Amino acid sequence: MKPSLLVLIPLSDESRTHIAASFEVSYAPTHEARKEAIATEGAQIRAVLTNGTTGLTAPEIDAMPALEFVSALGAGYENIATDHARARGIVLANGAGTNDDCVADHAMALLLAVVRDVPQRDRATREGIWRDALPMRPSVSGKRLGVIGLGNIGRKVARRAAGFDIEVAYHNRKPREGATWRYFADVNELARWSDYLVVATPGGPSTHHLINRDVLEALGPKGFLVNVSRGSVVDTAALAHALSHGVIAGAGLDVYEGEPQPPQALLPLTNVVLTPHVAGTSPESTGASVDNFITNATRHFAGEDVLTPI
Numbered sequence: 001m002k003p004s005l006l007v008l009i010p011l012s013d014e015s016r017t018h019i020a021a022s023f024e025v026s027y028a029p030t031h032e033a034r035k036e037a038i039a040t041e042g043a044q045i046r047a048v049l050t051n052g053t054t055g056l057t058a059p060e061i062d063a064m065p066a067l068e069f070v071s072a073l074g075a076g077y078e079n080i081a082t083d084h085a086r087a088r089g090i091v092l093a094n095g096a097g098t099n100d101d102c103v104a105d106h107a108m109a110l111l112l113a114v115v116r117d118v119p120q121r122d123r124a125t126r127e128g129i130w131r132d133a134l135p136m137r138p139s140v141s142g143k144r145l146g147v148i149g150l151g152n153i154g155r156k157v158a159r160r161a162a163g164f165d166i167e168v169a170y171h172n173r174k175p176r177e178g179a180t181w182r183y184f185a186d187v188n189e190l191a192r193w194s195d196y197l198v199v200a201t202p203g204g205p206s207t208h209h210l211i212n213r214d215v216l217e218a219l220g221p222k223g224f225l226v227n228v229s230r231g232s233v234v235d236t237a238a239l240a241h242a243l244s245h246g247v248i249a250g251a252g253l254d255v256y257e258g259e260p261q262p263p264q265a266l267l268p269l270t271n272v273v274l275t276p277h278v279a280g281t282s283p284e285s286t287g288a289s290v291d292n293f294i295t296n297a298t299r300h301f302a303g304e305d306v307l308t309p310i
Contacts, residue, residue: 003301006041006064008034008050009073015290022294023047038063047071047297052203052230053259053277055079061088069300073289074099074280075152077310078204078230092310093296097152099285104156106279107198107228110252114273115140115196115224117250138222141165146194148187148210149201149229150176157198169193187211191218196226203230213238216248223248228279231256240265243272254279 005023007016019025026045028037038045038060047069050056056070058081070085072094085092113119117137124134145161147154147170158168158181169182171190176183184190187210191197197219201207211225211234219225225248227234236257242248243266250271256262259277266272296306 003046003297004041004044004066005047005049005297006037006045008048008054008056011290012286015286018290019049019294022298046301049073049293050080052076052078052080055081056085057081058084061085061090069093069297071095071293071296072310073293076203076230078202080310082310091300091306093293093300093306093308094310095289095292096308098288098292099280099282100152100156102282102285103153103200103228103279104160106254106275107153107157107200107226107252108160110226110228110254110273110275111196111198111224112140114226114250114252114271119273120270143167143195144169144193145196145198146170146184146190147181148190148197148199148233150179150181151200151202153228154198154200155179157200166196187215188218191215191223192220194219194223196224199225199227199229199233201229201233203232207233209233209235209238211235211239213241216242219248221246221249225251226253227251228254231259236263236265240269243269 002022002024006026006028008028010029016025016027026037026041028034042063044066045064046066048056048067049071051073061067061081061084067090069091070080072080074095077094082092115138141164143166145166145168147158147168150170150172154170161168169184169190171184171187199211216238239251243251252273254275255277262274292308296308299306
């Protein structure tokens with residue numbers, strides 16, 4: 001008999017079919033469906049698939065007495081009650097490494113788009129405006145990039161930046177063993193050194209509003225910010241003020257506080273490029289994430305250790 005699995009996040013038909021070959025799937029990607037599934041099927045559920053944004057609460061865990069395995073599809077897991085799950089002996093896993101390349105690619109795309117003002121130039125071209133009527137934009141190459149959070153994604157952003165002859169430094173809770181880039185223990189000092197800041201740190205209480213008014217002022221009027229981590233890491237009010245008052249030059253954001261709605265204060269601004277939390281999604285990355293989940297869950301139910309534990 002296949003283990004029962006509760007899926008709390010949207011998945012394509014192809015992904016659901018792939019997972020259903022190994023598990024008895026209850027699909028509940030909306031709040032209403034989630035509540036009903038836990039109420040009616042909670043006693044039988046042995047595994048849950050979620051993500052960092054959707055999470056899984058302690059009361060929900062308690063409503064599933066047979067639950068023994070919880071996985072985030074991607075790398076993030078900030079809204080999963082991990083301590084509560086561990087206290088129950090539940091095995092936790094995530095999709096670390098499955099979408100790193102996609103996120104790093106998107107971070108560079110946002111940086112290029114906002115520095116070179118690609119969305120506004122596209123609009124101007126469609127309106128018949130020629131280059132002579134537009135202010136010149138700075139080059140991307142030959143500058144300084146500060147990476148906030150030197151995990152797998154941060155490292156890949158740094159390597160991509162090297163292709164643009166960009167000097168890289170980073171901030172982390174502590175220096176990364178083996179990292180050859182310059183380390184800054186203080187975020188403000190890194191921002192002051194940088195032309196660009198790319199945020200690739202995990203979300204959660206420890207990084208809430210890590211990028212605040214002081215950091216943005218240190219980045220300065222020629223500086224650009226890119227966030228591909230979690231919306232909570234950036235103080236939205238401080239960013240809106242910085243963008244509208246020339247404190248920084250521009251920003252590229254894939255994540256926001258209050259998702260799925262983007263902050264209203266940012267929408268009228270032309271010096272910010274916005275995408276709807278898609279940095280980690282592509283056919284390739286989604287396929288890899290689903291395969292990783294199936295491998296981890298199959299190993300768990302076979303009595304083996306998972307490959308990417310939380």
